[in-house]
Amino acid sequence: MEASRDFVYQKFCEYYRDPQTVIPLPPLPSQREFGYLMFKERFMVRHRRFETIRQLRSVLSDTIPSDVYHSIAYYENPDFDMDKKGWLGADLVFDIDADHLTTPCNKIHDEFTCTKCGFGGRGITPEICPCCEGTKFETKTWPCDVCIDTARQEAAKLLDMLEKDFGFSLDELRVFFSGHRGYHVHVESEAVHSLDAMARKEIVDYVTGLGLAVLEKAVKEKPGKSSARKFSLHNFGWNKRLKLGMQNFLLTASKEDLKAAGLKNPALLKNKEALINRCITEGRWESVSGVSGQTWLKLAEHVKDLESSKIDTVVTTDIHRLIRMNGTLHGKTGLMKMEFSAKDLQDFDPFARAVAFKKGTVKVLVSDIPEFRLGGETLGPYKNETKELPVAAAVLLICKGRAKVAN
Ligand SMILES: [Zn+2]
Ligand SMILES: [Zn+2]
Structure with a gap:
């Protein structure tokens, strides 16, 4: 191994062999599948079962993996083959990663190159190469403050929905810095264990605002005057989020913000107060001249994008997913995955605290x-x-x- 990789390997050794290193086990560890990526050999060991932290630590200090994972699922036999494991349930897990978020900085510090044809560029890595339709890329990314701030705001919206709309208490929501440039939220409550992939997809759709009925219904019933009357918003869940979001948008938007949202109607800025008081608060959507039901729908669509949380949808719906283990190192950074209290989200500084x-x-x-x-x-x-x-x-x-x- 070249000197630089060897240096990192030595540091990972020190970390996993240090008795002071804290590696908390997930709840019900004996029902979890564990897996790890071998640092030198670069292959994934899966289907391991550990009863105690001592067993796990001894394997980690012997093998020195670059990345360590455990299943979000609980199994009767976590060390058996996939189809014989006996799925008992799973935590509900959310992943927010700047890799999938549009940030003002990813055009500056992120690069990708298709391993098949060499096509490359800056910004978010595409799923499929536009030149050869290959799906494997070499990427060069960087976890900067802007990336982590962007991910943090997405996590804040998610936590708010889980608390206010789904009724979880903040104590039930375990929040982690992922070790790279994002956050994980784990819900380990008994109430979510038995949810199947379809049920989890429903939750994903809610969080991302996909197929929001209130908007779809109003759009379907266009055109004509009646469309805005059908557009009524009550005071809970997404309805409330749209109302508050539209209010905030109108209060703070500049001409450029409107333009970016595809809204060219100057009445939106001129009659802010009437729009907020009469339309949003009282629900008389067409009571301000010049602002039609269609304009409100367009604004609501835009606000939906602002208020939804950009989670990695695949992670939440996969009931067999492996997730990085708390207290272990991220192979792409050498930073720790680290838990902190949900209420500290805005103050927790991963680049200060997750340093191993x-x-x-x-x-x-x-x-x-x-x-x-x-x-x-x-x-x-x-x-x-x-x-x-x-x-x-x-x-x-x-x-x-x-x-x-x-x-
Ligand atoms: Zn290509
Ligand atoms: Zn960045």
Whole structure:
């Protein structure tokens, strides 16, 4: 193995062999499937069962994986083949990852290259290559503050829905920094265990605002004057979210915001107060001249996009999913997956708190990196420079393909 990977491997060894390292087990560990990716061999070991944290830790310190996972599902026989496991239920899990979010920065620091034909570009990695229809890409991403802030706002909307619309208490919602550039939310409550993939899809649709009945119904009944009368919003769930969202939008929107939303109607800005008081609050949607039912529908559609949470829908519907284990390292960053209280979402700083390697420095040759924060320090920008960096920063840069250990 080349020197840089070997350096990261040594650090992962130290982490998993340190008795001070905290690796909390998920609830009912003996009913979970565990899996891990071998650091050197790069293959995935699956279908492992551990009864105790001691067994697990001894395997981790012997094998030194780059990534560790456990099933969100509970099984009778977690170590059997998939079809013989005996599915007993599963946690409800949500994943929010800046990899799938449009951020103002992903055109700056994210790159992808199709491994088949070499087509490449900047921004979000496409699912299918537009040139050769290949589906495998080499990616170069970077977890920056803008990415993590974007993911955090999506997580905030999700938590708000889970609490207010679904009725979970904040204590039932376990929130984690993913170790890369996103968040995981786990609901481990008994009430969700037996939900099948279809039921989970319903929850996904709700959270993402897909097929919102109130909008679809109103659109179907167009055209004509009656459309707006059919557009009535009550004070719970998405109805309330649309009302508050439209109100906030009207209060804060600039001309440019309206344009971006495809709304060119100048009456929307001129008559803000009447629109909020008469239309949104009293439900008299066509009581302000110049603003038709169709305009309201368009605005509601736009607000739906703003208020929905951009979760990775595939993760939530997969009832056999493996999810990264709390307290283990992310192979792409060397940061820990780490739990924090749901009410601390806005204050929890992953780039300060989820740092696993707190001691020492190492000399690395950095190819190209924007300014970044880690472990309470601001570092960079660097371009083709040899630098003595804190170990955590060096591990992050090496894992991200942006640096090598200097000789
Ligand atoms: Zn291609
Ligand atoms: Zn970013």
